[in-house]
Amino acid sequence: MSDKRKQYWKGVEQLTNDPAFVKNAESEFPEFLPISDNPEGGSSRRDFLKMMGFGIAAASLAACEAPIKKAIPYVNKPIDVDPGIPNYYASTYVQGGDYSSIVVRTREGRPIKIDGNALSPLTKGCSNAQVEAAVLSLYDNERLRNPKKSGQDISWVDLDREVTSKLNKIASAGREIRIVSNTVLSPSTQKVLEVFQDRYPTTKHVVYDTASVEGMRLANERSFGQKILPTYDFSKADVIVGFGADFLGTWIAPIQYANQYTQTRKITDTKKGMSRHYQFEGNLSLTGANADYRTPVKPSDEAKAVVALYQALDGKKSDIPHVNKAASDLKKAAGKSLVVSGSNDPNLQVVVNAINNKLGNYGNTIDLTTPVNYRQGNEKEYNEFLTEVKSGKIGAVIFFNCNPVYNTQSGADLAKALETVSLTVSTSDRPDETTKFVEYVAPDNHFLESWGDANPAQGHYSLSQPTITNIFDTRQAQASFMAWAGVIQFDYFEYLKSEWESTLAGIGLIWDQALHDGVFAIPENLEAPIFNADVNAAISSINTAYKGSDLELSIYQKVGIGDGTQSNNPWLQEMPDPITKATWDNYVTVSQAWANQKGITFIEGKSNMVNLTVNGIALKAPVVIQPGQAPGSIGLSVGYGRTSAGKVADGRGVNAYPLISKINGMESYAVISGVSVEVLEETYQVAQTQTQQTYMGRETVIQETILSEYQKNPGAGRYHPHISTWQEESGDTHPGALTLWKGHKYKNHHWGLAIDLNTCIGCSACHVACQAENNIPVVGREEVINRRDMHWLRIDRYYSSAPDDELDDDQKDMMDSRKLELVAANPEVTFQPMMCQHCNNAPCETVCPVAATTHSSEGLNQMTYNRCVGTRYCANNCPYKVRRFNWFKYHDNSKFENVNIAMNSDLGKMVLNPDVTVRSRGVMEKCSMCVQRIQDGKLKAKKANRPLKDGDIEVACASSCPTEGMVFGDMNDPNSKISKLLKINDTEEADYIVTKEIGEPRAYHVLEEIGVKPNVTYLTKIRNKDKA
């Protein structure tokens, strides 16, 4: 039988006895196994062991992993999306009239970070806190998810049908239609609105600004016959005089001004001079804090000061401090100086123009030939619109991404009047005070979801492109307008592109290039006009208008919250105000003198509430005693007191917009009459991240000098602690240099950060950038009061202590250390960004029992979250107090869902940076010097098979700094920017000593005498004053 057995072939090869087949016929796997390293193929025992080892390892690893929720793989991978690889898109941030050209970083199709666009000739890669934070508002749960009709959901089709029919009815009835908006920088949008106007001829586009500067444009009309805003160039100015213009913080185009301004402040070996800055203002603003000579004057005197300066230029002495000095300095720097005023009074601005004209600044520091379009509000038209609405003449109002019910002085009246209007539409992308009173809401896309363009200044064009597909059922507002104008199937992108190509292609536009760069600039200048205005008339009207009263109010915008549009953004809410270091609230800032006279104290942020009454409108607000507040003046910021912005903003602070007054018929943030304040028994605690105001004269913390001293000796103002030892009695030993240890040499890289205190203006852009980059939780007002803010990077703001002549008798008897705690009435201000100093002899590392914080071989002090058991010993032993402890679970915790929105909802979590762990409860965290970026840069270089270049790696704070005040780099690389800046020469030949010799005389380490050897270096602050 056996020989009769059937033969089953393994295949035709067996039949034909193919030699290749016969060779492997017996082995289990005839094909070659890929996981084999034995040349004959087949699998050896070692392969088996390897596979088994891998299997076990994989299994056990899988066991350790927590299950990943909702990870959906790509079915078809999009061409340009590689998991783990960020994509960058140039775009444009436009908020009202605020403009910044940006680069958006996306991961797996999610925008997670906004940086400045270095290709922009205007913003030059700079940004500010508001721009940096804008990405979070994209993932705000409060955003409208679909169109609404009187609160109920409605489909776009129905909405379009109803709105269009109503518009037709109204138009055919010949009744008025109004489109209300803030400044619209987008030329294409203007075109779209024109199309709409053609369709409905009774339409009029009314533009208003939350902080109107129309007064300047009117003044320029009166002075030069052109109602424009000029381009200012602070970088060319040697003497800068500001009158209540917070041009570094909030005035018109702070990003650009800050960058220009600090170019004049930066001091290098080649440029040993710096501009001199005078500031006359009521509140202590960010700009005033950076001034060399700051004169606190109440608003009415501010106006008088302008006039006084004008007259002082003609030699008429003034008794207002520093005016004469400013005048003489200005004369010296004629043509290389700049005088600006934040006032909205045309008369005042005419005088300012006159001063600048007299100094010949036009054509030098002020450029009328390339006007900017940042503020185009027209108060007259808006007021007309208001009266028309009230009188019922208006048939339809469309609010185009604006919120006048909240952010205009007369919002309440408008809200009432809207009831009479038959068609009210808003295109706001989120509910706000205005959408409450409109019938239809046609939500616009967020700007990160939209196509768009901007024409910020003459000859400057800017594009924005979507970085994510619409998250909700929203529609580009432009498309809505077109739809209502009867253009169906409208593609705004095509429209935009064709518009650009039709207008700009002729003059050298390459669309793809422009889209890639995000900006497109062509020289197109107007001709320079001649100054001719009746200055004396202006002066006389000033003298009559500014009577002044014993208590005046300056309303202002905060650097973080601005006009309140983004107030539902917790990053900005918790960003400490650069000056008051207060979060989550607005408050009445008062002078110490006023507080003394009212018997108010201000301890640990606690003080009395006050009733602030302005021309009949009463508000109840807490008080902050603000050094540098002009006597007889108080301050209050707008942007708070939202009622329907969302759970983050609602009910925080009070709304100051209704308090805006009028001077010479123009809106004025300065209220010079009818202000009264009544102190209440009730107390309130403002949540401050810093409560000690002065630096206690500790030279080891803040080292500063004045320009003349610096020019004599570059090392002026440096503090050199020195002691004598038993070997060396001369007393020249540097205590920080004494050590028991040899230290460790960093063979490859040695990362360092240099911060120039002279260019740091305290704007807090780095602060928000750090928060966005490193997934830093927001903890909310109560926890800030408990002093548990989580910020990795904080900006310490120090006031100078009160000089003896300011002390009263019992203060004079105080102990010296107590005296130092008292703040000067008009203090000098120093900003000091403070983050982990990455000490080479880190005290935190020594004390951790479980070695959860150790030093990297590249000089970084690194924190191992999953090894940390949370003893907090490291934080206690950190002399810089930069370590932050997770007191609670901040993510997925209902207690924090109202403040920490980025970690408590699926939508919010889309903003998290996937390269950075979200820390769990009970572990310590701190600045990692953006180690994820460092690793990324190193990997890129490795993949490209080239050594790392300086500039390959940029840490979040440094890259966001509008003043280039922070320099990050490899201190082992002699050609790196930081090595050059600090003049580092690595003297030690031995392979273990870490100490770098820093040649730059201005460079110092904070607390260098305790010998922790930080890798973060500061450069002394220099003030351009005659005497310290």
Add this chain to the structure above:
Amino acid sequence: MAIPLDEVVVKEEKQNLEYVSVIREPLVTGGKTVHDVTEDICRQVEGKPTLSWMLAMAMSLGTLGIGAYCVFMLLWEGIGVWGLNKTVGWAWDITNFVWWVGIGHAGTLISAILLLFRQKWRMSINRAAEAMTIFAVICAAMFPGLHMGRIWMAFWVLPLPNTFGSLWVNFNSPLLWDVFAISTYFTVSLVFWYIGLIPDFASIRDRAKNKISQAVYGALSFGWDGAAKTWMRYESVALILAGLATPLVLSVHTIVSFDFATSVIPGWHTTIFPPYFVAGAIFSGFAMVLTLMIITRKTFKLEDYITIGHIELMNIVIIITGSIVGIAYITEFFIAWYSGVEAEQYAFLNRMTGPYWWAYWTMMTCNVISPQLFWFRKIRTNIAATFILSIVVNIGMWFERFVIIVTSLHRDYLPSSWAMFYPTIYDVGVYVFTFGLFGTAFLLFTKFFPVINMAEVKSIIKTSSRKAS
């Protein structure tokens, strides 16, 4: 069957063998015989729990319960329920830790050092003092655990290989030294204490009426039969343990003080901490022993064993250590001024005049001024006064640690980070928890263990229980 003895012979022997001290106060009064000792000490072990004991037990259990709730909240919510903040990372937690450890010093110190010095007066107090040590150290050990953000990872402080590869502990960290110091101290004290207990357990075993106590004390007494050879070894073990425990006692608080001394924070970074902490520990330890002793001798009628003499001697130790601590305070200030270091000088000025001045001055009054009253013999031999002062001293010592920890942290180098610390109910609650724990443990001890070392006391009955009349 007993053989009647010849009276005369025995009498003569006895008279010749009378020891009578004419100068020294007897350490045991009331003409006790060896048998009386057994009777007196075993009484409360064998008898029913007294009403006062029951009440005390109920109170401690109540306290324990309340405390346990706070501990639960702490573990459930996170360290945030405490009042700590980014500047003051330690406050009540480590204050309590150091305070309890300090109290835990007296026991072993009394037994060990006084044994080395052959101080017989230790004999009737060392047992309870050692018990106190053990329980105090347990309470102390609670805090390094509870103050961790992730207590469930606490075992990482032990040098164990782990899932993250062989990542070991950091032997540079004083906190790690604490782990070793505290655990060693606890173990050795426990052994020392238990060795002392064995013969007494045997006595109770042999008097036990019911099965359970026979079984339990039988097991506890390790089959002790009082053989002379064992006694010989036993004594040399006790002696060597004492020799080991003495440097250990000193090392523990030295190492605890390293937590602060090796740091860079002004007010912590002080080289005199080790001796100063040890003195403080003995100071508070003896105070606590007095507090407990005075209660115990009243409740269990042990006035004949724990005499005024004992109390006076301990009060003298308190004056001495208290004065040492006082000198340490002054030295700190002098050095701060003399160092010329700005931050250092401010730190100490701030202690006296800053927002926490009240804590500082409480410390000063309780620790430096009040013990000086013991210079008066009337006060140091007065039970009531001693009792009050012993409590005052412990309050003072708690504030000493609070002052060192909180006032140094809350205003250190960078004024921008200066902050205040305000305790929450959970700070208090967790402290209360340890009181409950201590009370419960100590009451159990007094009920079921012989509170006085019978064997040792018996050995001195003959020599020092009577005085020449």
Add this chain to the structure above:
Amino acid sequence: MEKNKNFILGIYDDEDILLSAIKKVRQSGVKIQEVYSPFPVHGIDEALGYKRTRLPIAAFMFGMLGCTLALTMQIWMSGADWPMIIGGKDFVSLPPFVPVTFELTVLLSALGMVATFMIVSDLKPYKKPRLMDIRITDDKHVMAIDLANNELEKEDIKKIVKETSAEEINDKNF
């Protein structure tokens, strides 16, 4: 132990009488099995002619062991197995190792010695003690003489013991 062992017990209630008794009994050539007391009696070991215990040596040895263990552990863990840069210190720097070394030395010395003591004197939980007299743990001292070890007659031994003015003289059989 082997069955029916017969002891003569001299019972004393005063340590000094006991001491003199021991001397007398041993002079008269009687071998004393063991003496049991409620508390340590000084000089009894000389009287009975016991050699000094070698426990101190054990303690020292264990101490050395602990010291070595501690140092090797620390040096290996922080210097060899996974060196990490901590506070700029050297990987192996002895000063920080002192505390742990000291503690482990004391710990092992103490535990080792006590363990040895327990073993040599056969003390362990649940061990049934061989009590010569229940009052040993109260106030009586007992001198136990094993008849098997003495060639003298029972009555002679009793006589010798009686002359030492023992309170009682009992027989004890196991």
